[in-house]
Amino acid sequence: MVSREVRDKLTQITLRRNIIFPSADIYPPMGGIFDLGPVGKGVRDKIVRIWKKLFIERNGYFEVDTSLILPEIAVKASGHIDHFSDPVTTCKSCGAKFRADQLLEENKIETAGTTIEDINRLLHHSDIKCPNCGNKGFTEVAFFNLMFKTNIGPVEGTPGYLRPETAQGIFMAFPRMFKSYGKLPMAMGQVGRSFRNEISPRQGVVRLREFNQMELEYFFDPNDQSFPRFRDMAGKKVAVLTYEEQEKSKVQSKAEQRRNEAKPVVLTCQELLDKKIAPNEITAYFIGLTFEFYEACGIPFESMRFRQLSPSERAHYSGGTFDLEVQTSFGWLETVSLAYRTDYDLKSHETASGSNITVVTPDGRRIIPHVVEPSFGLDRLLWAVLEHSYRGKDEAHDWEWLNLPTALSPYDVAVFPLMKKDGLAEKAQDISSLLRNKGFTVIYDESGSIGKRYARADEIGMKWAVTVDYDTLKDETVTLRDRNTAKQTRIKINEISSIVSKF
RNA sequence: GCGGCGGUAGUCUAGCCUGGUUAGGACGCGAGCCUUCCAAGCUCAUAACCCGGGUUCGAAUCCCGGCCGCCGCACCA
DSSP: OOOHHHHHHHHHHHHHTTSEEETTTTSSOOTTOEEEOHHHHHHHHHHHHHHIIIIIITTTOEEOOOOSEEEHHHHHHTTTTTSSEEEEEEBTTTOOEEEHHHHHHHTTOOOTTOOHHHHHHHHHTSOOBOTTTOOBOBOOOEEEESSOEEEESSTTOEEEEEOSOSHHHHHHHHHHHHHHHOOSSEEEEEEEEEEOOOSSOOTGGGSOSEEEEEEEEEEEOTTOOOOTTTHHHHTOEEEEEOHHHHHHOOOOSOHHHHHHHSOOEEEEHHHHHHTTOSSSHHHHHHHHHHHHHHHHTTOOGGGEEEEEOOTTTSOTTOSOEEEEEEEETTEEEEEEEEEEEETHHHHHHHHHHOOOOOEEOTTSOEEOOEEEEEEEEHHHHHHHHHHHHEEOOBTTBSSOEEOOOGGGOSSSEEEEESSSTTTHHHHHHHHHHHHHHTTOOEEEOOSSOHHHHHHHHHHTTOOEEEEEOHHHHHHSEEEEEETTTOOEEEEEGGGHHHHHHTO
């Protein structure tokens, strides 16, 4: 586990360097909403770039960008009106808040399919006592929906909602996309923002009201759950915490503790299939690909595991769900959900819209495709990446620094003149624009001493720093400093671009 | 939402208990001098009492409410 101290130190850096900071904070603060400064945005963009490479481009999948605003009928169909709002009631004696349906269920009163009026009646005609203070008497049950509601059109226009996940846009675009490109299996992904009006956001960027997702929907014929070229992934090693393993740990207390004490097993993707842990090649493939992605983002193998969810934990329609959890200062943190959603979503939209969403297979069957969905929480991943990259002082650094993978460096290269005078600054600026014109992102810094500038660059995780000194003026060479070792090598100016882009 | 604790420049913090300060310091940032490679030094500058109300001649300080944060509980389809 990453220590609490690391979280505090990192939080100071992210504020001091404006990597992540509270939104609109010239006004009274809002919880659960943050801005990214240039460095945070730079690192996050690079995480997205790697994701796209692996989850979209590698297998020729489609990337789309669907709307943030959804009509009410769509969120009704997806189940977010009914399942995404909690019936909340308050104890009149002690003020504790409860979910009314859970109170009833705990007292063996069936609530499935009941309306809010039913729940109210059942609750107020029962002898249920407050689990907190033991007294009877609850307030009127009210729904609290986690979606942001708005109006489409003028004041009293059609009700609309900010999307609570990016997935629904993909499902609704599926029929149209399939008609022009369609052949199963087919996959579409998108990177975008989603909104959940959390009751009490906590823990920095871990629970946000406005957050970023990277989701891929993989559509396939349920009669063929193989994955094309699965063999490419078959040997990939992953860590998995099976449901059985979680059950075996006999710690009686909280489910969370039970999970934490259970040991993940390291298996290849092929073994996931052989041992029947993964339901199909598709799931096994994406488990492997997710590990590859996280390792590329600098998360150590030992600090992550796919946890198989128990039947009671996963959504009712799910054919199997695995969460990727990463060790952070908050404990094991869920950052990816890999869900087998069956045909639930497409079927719901077909029913609600009346559109025909079936597709015809090559052998003439008319089916609704099934879906496997790897869904990534980008903000949580960004935070986990930062925590794992944090380094304190060491032999090569008399300051804190971020050991980000080269591919996640917020800018490609830093350029410093050894000093401002004698034309060094001008030469360094020339080199900066040369590199910028070649498409590199460059930070140029001439203030303070050279050591201070190295420290500043290290603190935001810059991998490379080029320094212009007096030899540069004589022979067109510069020194290239590697962040991790602080070692410098002298290279020609025209070699910079090949070395820096090599990674 | 409940309970406990907290909120002072960009960051860290002193002051609060025991009301009266030009609200102090450090780091950072900016300008300048100096400086031939890892947060050197000097000068100057920038910048803060979360919001609202109350008590008082006077509130960063005491009281109440709100907002936000941390910890615990609850919640997290």
